Amino acid sequence: MLINDLIKGNKKFREASFSKYETDLKQLVKTGQKPEVLFIGCSDSRVTPDLMLDTKPGDMFILRNVGNFVPPYNPDNDYHGSSAAIEYAVNVLNVKHIIVCGHSHCGACKSLYQDLTDTPDLVNVKKWLELGKKAKEYTLLAIQDKSDEENLYRTTEKISIVYQMENLLTFPYIEERIKNGELQIHGWYYKIEDGSIEYYDGEECSFKPLSE
Numbered sequence: 001m002l003i004n005d006l007i008k009g010n011k012k013f014r015e016a017s018f019s020k021y022e023t024d025l026k027q028l029v030k031t032g033q034k035p036e037v038l039f040i041g042c043s044d045s046r047v048t049p050d051l052m053l054d055t056k057p058g059d060m061f062i063l064r065n066v067g068n069f070v071p072p073y074n075p076d077n078d079y080h081g082s083s084a085a086i087e088y089a090v091n092v093l094n095v096k097h098i099i100v101c102g103h104s105h106c107g108a109c110k111s112l113y114q115d116l117t118d119t120p121d122l123v124n125v126k127k128w129l130e131l132g133k134k135a136k137e138y139t140l141l142a143i144q145d146k147s148d149e150e151n152l153y154r155t156t157e158k159i160s161i162v163y164q165m166e167n168l169l170t171f172p173y174i175e176e177r178i179k180n181g182e183l184q185i186h187g188w189y190y191k192i193e194d195g196s197i198e199y200y201d202g203e204e205c206s207f208k209p210l211s212e
Contacts, residue, residue, distance in 0.1 A: 028058045035061045036096045038089035042068040061089045067108030069131040070164040073171045101188040102161040109156045112136040135160035161187040
């Protein structure tokens, strides 16, 4: 895809689609955004939250990063892009739900099993992938046939979602709002190949088909 294709796409959007959202967008400009959902997803170009959930502008506050990882709470005054987005969504926008959405064929989870070269070009990637270390360790303990890469990677993707949800609980204001019944955390798993979504059932510790 060339930059010119994106320019043409914007023109098409303004001419063919913008009118469908114009009223809502003008209202959002006037009153500000008030999303009730923080969606934490992967930066993977195949994962498009608004498309797969049929949402409109203003419905979700979206955070995307490599692997849909959540770093543990660490108030050290350093630069924390993902944590800043979480903090803003919860403490300023007052979202009612946080969805951690992993997906099939995740490059980040697959990279956990690959030896990335010690190069300055990947120093931040290697550090970030440490957030998937626990998921890898658990998966290796849980799976007997480690030569089955398909099962290995798919299991890692799902287990990682659970660990990222646990990391959310290290944020004191998230833990407090959950205890007060003001916030809910959800773990979702999106299958790129068929568009379906599974949710994590904490009571049964398993993923099940998402339904209304």
